[in-house]
Amino acid sequence: MPKVLISDKMDPRAAQIFRERGLEVDEITGKTPQELRAIIGTYDGLAIRSSTKVTPDLLEAATNLKVVGRAGIGVDNVDIPAASAKGVVVMNTPFGNSITTAEHAIALMFALARQLPEADASTQAGKWEKNRFMGVELTSKVLGLIGAGNIGSIVADRARGLKMRVIAFDPFLTPERAVEIGVEKVSLDDLLSRADFITLHTPLTDQTRNILSRENLAKTKKGVRIINCARGGLIDEAALKELLDSGHVAGAALDVFQTEPATDSPLFGTPGFISTPHLGASTTEAQVNVAIQVAEQMADYLTTGGVTNALNMPSLSAEEAPKLKPYMALAEKLGSLVGQLAHGAITSVAVEAEGAAAELNLKPITSAVLAGFLRVHSDTVNMVNAPFLARERGLDVREIRHEREGDYHTLVRVTVGTRDGERSVAGTLVGNEAPRLVELFGIKVEADLAGPMLYVVNEDRPGFIGRLGTLLGEANVNIGTFHLGRRQAGGEAIVLLSVDEPVTPDLLARVKALPDVRTAMGLNF
Numbered sequence: 445m446p447k448v449l450i451s452d453k454m455d456p457r458a459a460q461i462f463r464e465r466g467l468e469v470d471e472i473t474g475k476t477p478q479e480l481r482a483i484i485g486t487y488d489g490l491a492i493r494s495s496t497k498v499t500p501d502l503l504e505a506a507t508n509l510k511v512v513g514r515a516g517i518g519v520d521n522v523d524i525p526a527a528s529a530k531g532v533v534v535m536n537t538p539f540g541n542s543i544t545t546a547e548h549a550i551a552l553m554f555a556l557a558r559q560l561p562e563a564d565a566s567t568q569a570g571k572w573e574k575n576r577f578m579g580v581e582l583t584s585k586v587l588g589l590i591g592a593g594n595i596g597s598i599v600a601d602r603a604r605g606l607k608m609r610v611i612a613f614d615p616f617l618t619p620e621r622a623v624e625i626g627v628e629k630v631s632l633d634d635l636l637s638r639a640d641f642i643t644l645h646t647p648l649t650d651q652t653r654n655i656l657s658r659e660n661l662a663k664t665k666k667g668v669r670i671i672n673c674a675r676g677g678l679i680d681e682a683a684l685k686e687l688l689d690s691g692h693v694a695g696a697a698l699d700v701f702q703t704e705p706a707t708d709s710p711l712f713g714t715p716g717f718i719s720t721p722h723l724g725a726s727t728t729e730a731q732v733n734v735a736i737q738v739a740e741q742m743a744d745y746l747t748t749g750g751v752t753n754a755l756n757m758p759s760l761s762a763e764e765a766p767k768l769k770p771y772m773a774l775a776e777k778l779g780s781l782v783g784q785l786a787h788g789a790i791t792s793v794a795v796e797a798e799g800a801a802a803e804l805n806l807k808p809i810t811s812a813v814l815a816g817f818l819r820v821h822s823d824t825v826n827m828v829n830a831p832f833l834a835r836e837r838g839l840d841v842r843e844i845r846h847e848r849e850g851d852y853h854t855l856v857r858v859t860v861g862t863r864d865g866e867r868s869v870a871g872t873l874v875g876n877e878a879p880r881l882v883e884l885f886g887i888k889v890e891a892d893l894a895g896p897m898l899y900v901v902n903e904d905r906p907g908f909i910g911r912l913g914t915l916l917g918e919a920n921v922n923i924g925t926f927h928l929g930r931r932q933a934g935g936e937a938i939v940l941l942s943v944d945e946p947v948t949p950d951l952l953a954r955v956k957a958l959p960d961v962r963t964a965m966g967l968n969f
């Protein structure tokens with residue numbers, strides 16, 4: 445039974461769903477990285493929010509880990525390249541907390557406009573400072589969105605309801621989408637100079653880090669108010685402090701900080717500054733949404749192989765997964781076969797699908813081919829890290845669909861390119877279920893690829909099969925299945941036979957010494 449660890453505080457529905465789906469679950473929160481490292485080894489799944497840091501060090505100790513599920517959006521606390529290299533799927537829940545976070549940005553905008561936290565503190569201190577707290581109206585003001593994705597577009601919708609004019613800087617926002625969400629697409633400089641309020645809604649990337657740098661902050665309109673409910677690191681906090689002190693920036697509200705938890709900051713106590721402790725996603729509704737979603741997604745993956753919202757693997761719905769499962773088994777076997785047989789450096793891999801296979805999602809099939817192929821050289825390869833490793837090796841990977849049906853109702857062909865030319869193998873599914881090899885390097889042969897096998901290329905001459913059978917009998921090697929194929933009568937022929945024990949070097953030498961043998965190899969599936 446797969447085991448899941450919930451290592452950050454999460455709505456109890458997550459644990460409930462894991463149990464209902466037949467998984468064992470432990471909730472152990474508040475551990476130090478060292479303590480987590482000590483226990484992670486037995487878990488197949490790790491469910492987190494933002495506190496747990498999934499580092500290369502933790503992943504090294506996570507010897508059973510198959511999936512990390514982030515109950516939330518940002519995955520900057522997960523080292524995705526390191527997880528991919530280890531074959532661990534990383535999933536998030538991209539929509540469950542977006543409304544809540546957008547509402548927090550709007551709440552902070554109101555709080556800045558009317559200085560609500562200061563007014564509250566002053567009133568409760570018995571001061572009744574009615575003349576101190578002069579606010580500004582939101583109506584007709586310009587709101588500048590940096591990032592107009594899920595959350596940014598919800599903020600735009602709410603702001604338009606407040607009769608604000610919304611402008612947006614987002615290099616990936618199409619003009620059509622800008623019209624659809626009712627914003628004016630502008631350059632960053634344009635936004636900085638026009639916005640009365642600026643709100644950030646991008647992920648933290650190399651391009652967005654420090655997007656509100658000292659230089660860019662200096663370009664803002666005097667009296668601007670700034671909100672960040674996205675990620676610390678988007679704003680130069682030291683420059684922001686100086687501009688608040690000078691009065692150029694009238695107010696700033698940060699939910700997120702460069703260093704979290706932010707228990708100390710030069711910004712604390714600055715007039716016009718408001719902060720919340722990364723509360724953007726903290727509503728009951730959002731936490732229920734993300735907990736349910738992450739648990740369902742992780743349980744799907746661990747029980748059916750279904751993949752949703754993964755950041756390092758193509759999606760595969762829970763309905764698709766069972767249909768694709770036999771294809772992935774076939775693809776892995778074909779990948780493994782070419783990996784074992786092809787000599788010389790492989791530069792390209794083409795995966796072709798014919799007939800029924802052509803109607804399927806080819807990404808997982810290709811990943812399985814690559815996993816089978818690369819596993820010949822490393823047993824830590826799986827479907828998650830195989831495409832990543834293939835890219836690292838500079839392999840040119842292609843997918844080709846042929847709608848036509850050939851001799852088989854469904855067919856997957858794998859062709860590898862080497863310096864000596866291309867070599868291909870093909871297979872089908874018998875009864876839509878059982879993988880069967882049907883073509884090997886241009887020769888038709890029907891064989892199940894299972895367990896240890898002996899592969900022989902020979903001249904097609906009378907008496908050869910008898911000699912091979914006798915040799916194996918004398919060597920006490922039991923034959924499970926025997927498959928033959930030939931290019932043409934009297935030409936190159938192949939023998940593929942399954943044997944009960946792996947082929948030893950001694951047996952291989954004796955097979956190679958038989959008359960008419962061109963080459964022989966032991967294979968394993």
Ligand SMILES: NC(=O)C1=CN([C@@H]2O[C@H](COP(=O)(O)OP(=O)(O)OC[C@H]3O[C@@H](n4cnc5c(N)ncnc54)[C@H](O)[C@@H]3O)[C@@H](O)[C@H]2O)C=CC1
Pocket residue numbers: 516517518519538541542545590591592593594595596613614615616617645646647648649651652673674675699700722723724725726
């Ligand atoms: N404070 C909190 O508790 C929460 C924070 N977040 C954070 O909010 C941020 C936004 O989340 P979503 O809207 O769901 O993400 P999203 O991926 O839907 O939208 C991000 C937008 O940023 C844009 N973008 C990317 N690079 C850009 C650049 N260089 N300049 C301008 N725009 C750029 C993208 O095109 C995209 O439209 C994320 O960082 C997420 O982690 C999300 C939920 C809760």
Ligand SMILES: O=C(O)CCC(=O)C(=O)O
Pocket residue numbers: 493494515516517518519541722724725726
């Ligand atoms: O889980 C949380 O409280 C933080 C949410 C967040 O930052 C995100 O989803 O990106």
